Amino acid sequence: MPLFILGLIWYAFSTKEMENNVIYYNGKLLSQLNNQLDQYFAEIKADTQTIPGNPLIQEFVKLEPGNDYEMFQLKERIHRELYLNIMYRRKDIVGFGLYSHKDNTFGNLFVGDISPSFRDLQGMESNYNIVGVRQSNAYNAILIYRTIIDNTTYRPVGALLVAFSIDSIVKMTDDIAFGKEGYIAIVDSSNRFMYHRDPNKWGTEIPQSLVQEINSGVGQSIIQGETGKRIVMYKTSNSTGLTIVSEIPIKEVIGNLSHLHVITLMIGGMILIFAFIIFNKMLVDIKRLVGIIHLSRMKEKEMELRHKESTFQALQSQINPHFLYNSLEIINSYATLAKIKPICQMTQYLASIFRYSVSNPHQLVLLEDEINHITNYLNIQQERYANMRVTIDLEKKHLSMVCLFRLIVQPIVENAIIHGYERHGLHPADIVISGCMSDPYFSLRVTDRGKGMGAGVAARYNAAFHSEKNNVMDVSLHSSQKIGLWNVHNRLRLAFGAPYGLHILRSDEMGTEMEIKIPYTTSDCILFYKRGGEH
Template identity: 35%
Template sequence: MKTSSINKKLFIIILVFVCLPISILGLIWYETSTKTIEQEAIQSNQKLIQQTNEYLDLYISNLENSTYPFVNNPQIQHFINSKSLSDYDYFILAENIEKDLFSQMIYGRQDIAGISLVGKNNMQINDYTRVKELLNMEEIRKRNIDLLQTTDKLDNFNIIGLHQIGSMPILTITRKIHSNISYLYEGLLIIDINLNQISNISKNLLTGKSKVYILDYKGQIIYHSDKKLLGSTFSREIMNKYLNKTSNAFLTNLNKVKKYIIYEHSHVTDWILVAEIPRDQIISNLIQLRTETILLGIIILIVAMAVIGGFSLSITKSLSYLQRLMRKVESGDLNMEISSIQDRKDEIGGVFKSFFKMVSELRRLYEEIQISKLREHELELKQKESTLQAMQSQINPHFLYNTLEIINSHAIVENNQLISKIATSLAHMFRYNLGNAKQVVTLEKEISHIRSYLEIQCARFRHLYVDFQIDEKELAAIGTIRLTLQPLIENAFLHGYQNHKMKPTYIGIHGEKQSSYFVLRIQDKGKGMDPATMEDYNRAFENKEIIPMPGQRKSIGLWNVHQRIRLVFGPPYGLLIKHSSTETGTLIELKLPYIEGEEQCIESC
């Protein structure tokens, strides 16, 4: 603090004794109030969910109680105990049951979509007059038979689950009916209810962007505020979390939105009532209060800074101005106007008088030595230029080779195999490229050179696959011209891939031994050559004499390679485009001679 400026000291005082305490207290207040409000909101919603769950239990219990009159009704007992009935008796009995029992229940409750009574004597009574659309009753009868066959696994009263009748989702419940004669379960009452009443009860939980849904013990969605999700099933992992406790609440991150999941179990239905409430919805009022508090704190800080800053400015204005003038002098700017501050009668005025006198003397000395410094600077520039030219003259191929070798050594020490591989390949290419372009070499050396080139390209294009299918033992007996393969492969990269904005993915180099010559094929899978261009090239390649290629095309790489091979080895050696397609790329065939017995002169030809 002793070495700090007055402005800095005042800033530190404001920061430590004003800003920092307010920030810490605000953070503690925010965290504490947030937790308190969240806990209160969660408890409030839990009570609401418990109340809603009790309404659902009461609704199902009332529905169960409404089925008791069916158990011992004489007409029902007559229906399930009859082994066979005539069509007339069956019609009369069914009409009476529908009139006396079904109609009373259906029209007494708006939530019942249909009722079925099915007995083990293979007789059924179905009443779905409440449904206003055409139904496939065969499917309903088949479903009833399937449910009857599972009677032994059912309790007296069961909630089977969610099904579809026509276009309407319904919840199916069953009541087992025992015979008063055999005391065995001989019948099954099946009631299909719509979800309107369940929806009305559950809507009490819907506020803002919250979601409410009901799951059965299997994880199937019985009700959801989004009707598209009715009937879908939750994963076992989520169900295990819900089944962990009778009721609970936890925070989760669904689709990058923090939500509280609050759920309650029903001991009557084995259902799980779940509410998803966005966290922002719970603490929205707190966020507004926090924003207002922060804005108020910022205003207070701005006012305090303005007052203290004004007081500080009145003290340090002269000293700051002097400091700026001294920085100008330090940077070499000695041209400044005399300020009226030097006319002050206090110590600051005396300091400014001495300062301006010093600047005037410095300006005189600077003018005297400026010319000598400029001359000295010119001499230094000339000397540096000479040194640079000397250094540039030393850059030669051997220097490049040695530099690449140093890079390779450092890469090996650092265990960076990729850089080592690229440096080695590049050094190999430099040595090879400096040779005579007309020199005859073995295909073995040309392939070695092209491997170095493709290793660099593979480092550049990660998805590039190079397919070599050549018998390495035969390469030393095959002749070619130096730097014939690289132009062909560069042509594949440029015209097959890059000009069409395609990433290079494949380069194939395949060799095939013929009786009088060796065939080397280079293939890519880029955008192929158009048929007219391919025919022009092949027509020029087939001429036995070297004549200019028609059309004077800009791309002369293929023609250059063919011309060099033909001039040295003559026909039939050279290039031929075997295949080109816009979908499968281009295949170029290169015919080369055997040079057995000529190895001794091959490098001097």
């Protein structure tokens, strides 16, 4: 009988503990997804911010409806000079519509309920709104609204609608829900489903019970439904007004433990005979739950990496390489005509730096290419700091026998200038880049003569660099400086393994000497380089 009572207590305690663990890790996943959505819509807001003030748009909203030929020419110019450029920068745009207070329209957002008039849009509360999801035969899209303000009267005279493919949001939410019946949903500010596992529910109103739960502001609850108890969690974004809802059936969490509870009550006095069988059953359920929790942690890490990668790609995609190259070429031409040699040189250096930086960051290059890049970077810095002395002491044979990833050395040199000199109010004086063979790797060293870090901080860095756990770093080291060093170290360690990566040889009041351990004519390096260097 005591074992029977202990079994019931253990069942109640373990069930509660499992629910708490699932709530905790699911909450972390919701926060990660919420951050990704905020980043996605912030990029959309920035990309569409200047469109309403474009001279072609201003001319469109002011043009009288009777000028058919002039309107035709203007629409052609908007399509050629504005719309195609927007489509080039944002591959996820699937529709575009302009509406003026004079009932002029332009674009492809005029099918079914995806075509509100300007008067329908005048009730929007701000100049930028997420209208919600819309469906048509051609595509499923999220509509973004922007008010067009007259640049002379500063009154609203039109509206801009841009439709973005919902595929990006679908990709963010893939494989997040627990079990077969759990799901993730996104609700807009008007309490309609922007995304749901069932596409038939897109754009429909959410159940009233869910509205009450969201309005309560608690963040989570356990509700009784037709199919049993369910854990409901939700998180609302302050920047977008969107609410992410997660619903997980309790039976998906505790699995067969509920059946075990019924069996335990029924067998009563026979608990001692079947104890071994019941114990094994519990172990199976515990292992399954441990697997679910472990999977949640892995997905959380994966979403962090995806978020960083999407941020980097978003920043890269906002730069039009051809535009920048042409702009630099024009500046160089003007400087040449004016015989201003420093500007000519700096534009050439900057063009080389940009061309090198926007190339594939996962591609291996020879040390010679990386040194040429850092030389261009330091030449520009010397224009800023006239007294800065740069010394590059490398044997010519090593330049073609050592390989590494692009942009490995620049973060180390920037760290030396910013944290070795500028942070302490010093003008950058000496930057030395040297290297030598140090079996089984090539030791590339960056030395400055500014003020270094304390011995304890350097020791914590080296402990983190030498650790076998490449995805963990001492929380006390987290800052932009530390993350930059850690990213450089991780790129080398993940690609080539130990002992490659970073090591602080010396850091004191006389300066810092940072060592970069990279492959030296190893078979792995040669194979990487011949294949194009992608890992």
